[in-house]
Amino acid sequence: MTIPPHFAGDSLPEQPEVLLVDDDEVNLLLTSLALRDRGFAITEADSGEAALAMLRNWVPDIIVLDALMPGLNGFDTCRAARLLPGYENVPILMLTGLDDDASITRAYTAGATDFYVKSNQWSLLVGRLQYMLRASRTRIELERSKSKLARAQDLARMGSFDWRRAGGDGFFMSPEALRVFGFGPNDHVGLRVLLRMVPQDERRLLLRQLHEALRHASVLTTDVAIVLLDGRQRIIHIEAEPEFNEHGQSAGYSGIVQDVTDRRMAEDKIRQLANFDSLTGLPNRRQLLWRAERALEQARRMQHQFALLLIDLDRFKIINDTLGHGAGDELLVEVGRRLRACVRHSDQVMEGALESVGVRSHRALEAVGRLGGDEFVALLPEVSDDADAERVAQRILESVREPIFVSGQECFITASVGVAIYPRDGNSVVDLLRNSDVAMYSAKGQGKNSAAVYSPVLVGRGREKLELETALHKAIERDELVLHYQPKIDVRAASMVGAEALMRWQRGGVLVPPGDFIPLAEETGLIVPLSEWALREAARQASIWSQSFGFNDSIAVNLPSRLFERSDLIEHIHQCVTAVNVPHRVIQLEITEDNLMKELQNVIPALHRLNEIGVEISIDDFGTGYSSLAYLTTLPISELKIDRSFVRDLGITPQSAAVVTAIIALARSLGLRVVAEGVETLRQMEVLHRLGCGLMQGFLFSRAVPPEELVRWLEGTVLPRKANWITGASESVVEVERVVAGRPFR
Amino acid sequence: MAQPPRIVTPSDLDAVALARLHELDPDGRHGVVYRVMTAFEGSLVRMMTQLDAQRAPDGHASVVSGVAHTLKSSSASVGALQLSTACAAVELALRERPEQELEPLIAQLMACSEAALMSVRAMLQA
Numbered sequence: 001m002t003i004p005p006h007f008a009g010d011s012l013p014e015q016p017e018v019l020l021v022d023d024d025e026v027n028l029l030l031t032s033l034a035l036r037d038r039g040f041a042i043t044e045a046d047s048g049e050a051a052l053a054m055l056r057n058w059v060p061d062i063i064v065l066d067a068l069m070p071g072l073n074g075f076d077t078c079r080a081a082r083l084l085p086g087y088e089n090v091p092i093l094m095l096t097g098l099d100d101d102a103s104i105t106r107a108y109t110a111g112a113t114d115f116y117v118k119s120n121q122w123s124l125l126v127g128r129l130q131y132m133l134r135a136s137r138t139r140i141e142l143e144r145s146k147s148k149l150a151r152a153q154d155l156a157r158m159g160s161f162d163w164r165r166a167g168g169d170g171f172f173m174s175p176e177a178l179r180v181f182g183f184g185p186n187d188h189v190g191l192r193v194l195l196r197m198v199p200q201d202e203r204r205l206l207l208r209q210l211h212e213a214l215r216h217a218s219v220l221t222t223d224v225a226i227v228l229l230d231g232r233q234r235i236i237h238i239e240a241e242p243e244f245n246e247h248g249q250s251a252g253y254s255g256i257v258q259d260v261t262d263r264r265m266a267e268d269k270i271r272q273l274a275n276f277d278s279l280t281g282l283p284n285r286r287q288l289l290w291r292a293e294r295a296l297e298q299a300r301r302m303q304h305q306f307a308l309l310l311i312d313l314d315r316f317k318i319i320n321d322t323l324g325h326g327a328g329d330e331l332l333v334e335v336g337r338r339l340r341a342c343v344r345h346s347d348q349v350m351e352g353a354l355e356s357v358g359v360r361s362h363r364a365l366e367a368v369g370r371l372g373g374d375e376f377v378a379l380l381p382e383v384s385d386d387a388d389a390e391r392v393a394q395r396i397l398e399s400v401r402e403p404i405f406v407s408g409q410e411c412f413i414t415a416s417v418g419v420a421i422y423p424r425d426g427n428s429v430v431d432l433l434r435n436s437d438v439a440m441y442s443a444k445g446q447g448k449n450s451a452a453v454y455s456p457v458l459v460g461r462g463r464e465k466l467e468l469e470t471a472l473h474k475a476i477e478r479d480e481l482v483l484h485y486q487p488k489i490d491v492r493a494a495s496m497v498g499a500e501a502l503m504r505w506q507r508g509g510v511l512v513p514p515g516d517f518i519p520l521a522e523e524t525g526l527i528v529p530l531s532e533w534a535l536r537e538a539a540r541q542a543s544i545w546s547q548s549f550g551f552n553d554s555i556a557v558n559l560p561s562r563l564f565e566r567s568d569l570i571e572h573i574h575q576c577v578t579a580v581n582v583p584h585r586v587i588q589l590e591i592t593e594d595n596l597m598k599e600l601q602n603v604i605p606a607l608h609r610l611n612e613i614g615v616e617i618s619i620d621d622f623g624t625g626y627s628s629l630a631y632l633t634t635l636p637i638s639e640l641k642i643d644r645s646f647v648r649d650l651g652i653t654p655q656s657a658a659v660v661t662a663i664i665a666l667a668r669s670l671g672l673r674v675v676a677e678g679v680e681t682l683r684q685m686e687v688l689h690r691l692g693c694g695l696m697q698g699f700l701f702s703r704a705v706p707p708e709e710l711v712r713w714l715e716g717t718v719l720p721r722k723a724n725w726i727t728g729a730s731e732s733v734v735e736v737e738r739v740v741a742g743r744p745f746r
Numbered sequence: 747m748a749q750p751p752r753i754v755t756p757s758d759l760d761a762v763a764l765a766r767l768h769e770l771d772p773d774g775r776h777g778v779v780y781r782v783m784t785a786f787e788g789s790l791v792r793m794m795t796q797l798d799a800q801r802a803p804d805g806h807a808s809v810v811s812g813v814a815h816t817l818k819s820s821s822a823s824v825g826a827l828q829l830s831t832a833c834a835a836v837e838l839a840l841r842e843r844p845e846q847e848l849e850p851l852i853a854q855l856m857a858c859s860e861a862a863l864m865s866v867r868a869m870l871q872a
Binding site for chain 1: 763766767770771778781782785786788789812815816818819820822823824834837841
């Protein structure tokens with residue numbers, strides 16, 4: 001459709017352009033004068049032929065055409081004009097004589113918009129022209145809005161339809177609606193054809209809905225799944241309103257159809273994303289909380305118990321860190337799959353569907369979900385007692401314990417489970433979750449790979465922990481921390497060759513053992529200032545000892561891996577030793593095997609730099625973790641410390657001797673020193689000695705003692721060679737030297 | 747103050763029609779009445795010549811009809827109402843009563859044309 005430029009605005013053109021066609025020059029002149037006088041721009045033509053010639057290059061706003069003219073008369077001119085492109089809707093006013101009825105009819109037939117009986121009452125003519133221009137503009141607007149609507153409907157995959165009760169095929173669909181159903185604009189499609197596109201089960205339901213709507217003449221709103229003729233499945237939204245005749249009787253329906261397949265899929269996707277964990281496909285935190293709230297309502301109403309089991313994987317971080325996040329994710333997926341099998345897991349719970357399923361509908365809430373990270377929750381909507389929940393917890397522990405293949409290798413993982421039961425352990429989901437968390441931590445505290453049911457005593461412990469944390473914050477500034485020292489002994493020479501510094505906390509006259517506050521310090525990050533203090537203090541002590549009895553060895557300080565990752569560690573050690581004027585080598589750093597391997601990549605650069613400035617590195621608790629032997633050969637370390645657990649069993653189990661032997665052999669071939677920890681008996685000392693380890697620590701020699709006591713021990717025991725181990729050692733040495741035939745000890 | 751132009755109104759031209767003509771150019775600045783009357787005079791002379799040539803029994807009815815149709819409205823516009831009525835009678839007779847004797851009606855039309863021509867010329871000369 002051509003839209004004359006004048007019609008872009010809301011009002012009529014300022015000076016509408018009129019093509020005036022009349023063969024009579026008097027009429028032409030008069031009409032022209034009259035219209036010009038009233039603001040029209042007039043172009044005159046004295047014949048139909050002249051008018052058509054003009055119209056080929058120009059579109060006036062309106063044409064005024066005399067009906068009877070010699071040559072091409074007004075009717076033929078009108079008919080020819082209508083055939084010109086862009087002239088379909090230009091208003092044409094035909095001028096006729098008053099007594100000329102036949103002409104009036106012919107004018108309309110020829111395509112004239114209106115007729116006007118010639119008169120010299122010019123204002124009437126002007127009024128008529130203005131009316132026609134307004135009508136034409138309205139019509140154009142209507143056409144535009146109609147085509148806009150059609151385009152919008154097309155974009156929205158929407159179309160309209162009408163259905164009339166009376167009279168044959170009373171069903172009509174707009175071209176856009178036909179397109180929604182996969183038909184062309186000229187296809188004739190009846191209601192039956194459409195109904196056949198609905199799968200049988202749904203068709204029955206739809207027909208029932210249609211009959212119901214018809215009977216009550218009510219609004220019809222529904223979504224219907226259909227199968228197009230090409231086999232594609234779509235979901236069509238139907239919305240129809242009843243229409244009534246003048247007697248108030250229902251006459252039919254008119255409405256719209258819309259293809260909402262994409263929207264529905266997007267909604268499903270959104271619902272899925274909002275409620276399910278994308279990695280494991282299990283219900284996520286939001287969905288779990290929703291289910292737990294529903295379970296709580298049901299349990300409250302029906303007065304039964306329900307249980308929340310919080311499941312946390314033990315040592316998951318190690319797998320994630322050593323095998324990579326991809327492997328970690330794989331493991332979570334597998335764990336999720338196993339956990340799901342431990343309960344009567346229901347994936348889908350429709351909101352509002354719970355009431356309809358009956359009294360046991362809350363069973364459908366049962367599920368395992370992922371709270372985040374390596375934390376899962378099992379929701380048991382009804383349990384009769386603790387044992388019920390514990391049985392599930394045990395099933396979960398067993399199922400997780402099974403080896404898991406991740407990234408082509410077998411992994412072993414365990415879980416800790418905390419159980420909280422409504423109403424005993426909490427009256428709200430928040431309370432139950434918190435208390436299952438408390439119970440889970442208690443299970444972890446008791447050695448992991450176990451389940452614990454919540455009890456208020458556990459909270460007491462939690463509170464103690466909080467108080468401990470607050471006090472620990474203030475321990476440094478209050479000077480409550482002290483270092484105790486355990487000597488490292490060279491048994492063969494019966495001399496002290498160094499000491500390990502061990503932190504103690506003097507809290508209100510009580511000495512808190514490291515096991516009670518170091519894990520908390522690690523958890524809260526306080527371990528960083530604590531370790532920095534320990535380095536300072538060890539350097540200071542080395543300086544004091546150096547002056548008092550010529551101490552020339554090193555003091556080993558235990559550091560967590562996170563300290564090695566700090567860029568200022570070297571600088572800090574440097575400051576500590578230079579402040580008290582001792583060489584860097586007086587500080588030795590111990591890192592546990594676990595810690596080292598966990599953060600290997602991040603720690604290696606620091607190890608090299610420390611080595612360069614003379615600070616030696618010792619691997620603590622060696623043999624308990626998962627060391628990569630390949631790495632050991634390249635790491636700048638100086639010492640391996642055999643874990644006390646192997647030393648404890650020496651002489652009791654042959655396996656321990658095997659491990660110790662292996663470690664010693666490994667160390668020897670790598671050129672590393674070996675120190676045995678936890679030596680408590682002469683027998684252990686002798687075996688170690690026999691196996692080739694001459695450096696030891698343990699209660700046999702001395703427990704960790706305050707610095708001044710260590711000096712007293714040296715002066716009272718070692719130097720006078722009074723201890724039982726000194727004689728024992730000398731005898732062992734003879735024996736060992738026989739065994740290893742001249743190989744030097746390190 | 748300039749005198750308004752004198753309006754000459756011959757007795758056989760309709761005063762109302764002439765007044766409408768004057769309304770198109772109230773102060774006569776554009777000479778509308780003069781232009782219209784001049785155009786009418788020329789048109790009338792041409793039409794009378796055509797009519798005279800075709801009034802014989804073997805003349806073209808369509809020419810007569812065309813002349814009658816054209817003159818019917820233009821004569822009404824300048825106030826020659828008798829001429830307009832005569833034209834309408836001829837047109838009607840041609841369209842609806844083809845058996846009717848046309849000559850008396852054409853004679854009447856010619857007479858009215860003569861009278862109108864004289865009135866218009868008088869007016870133009872005034």
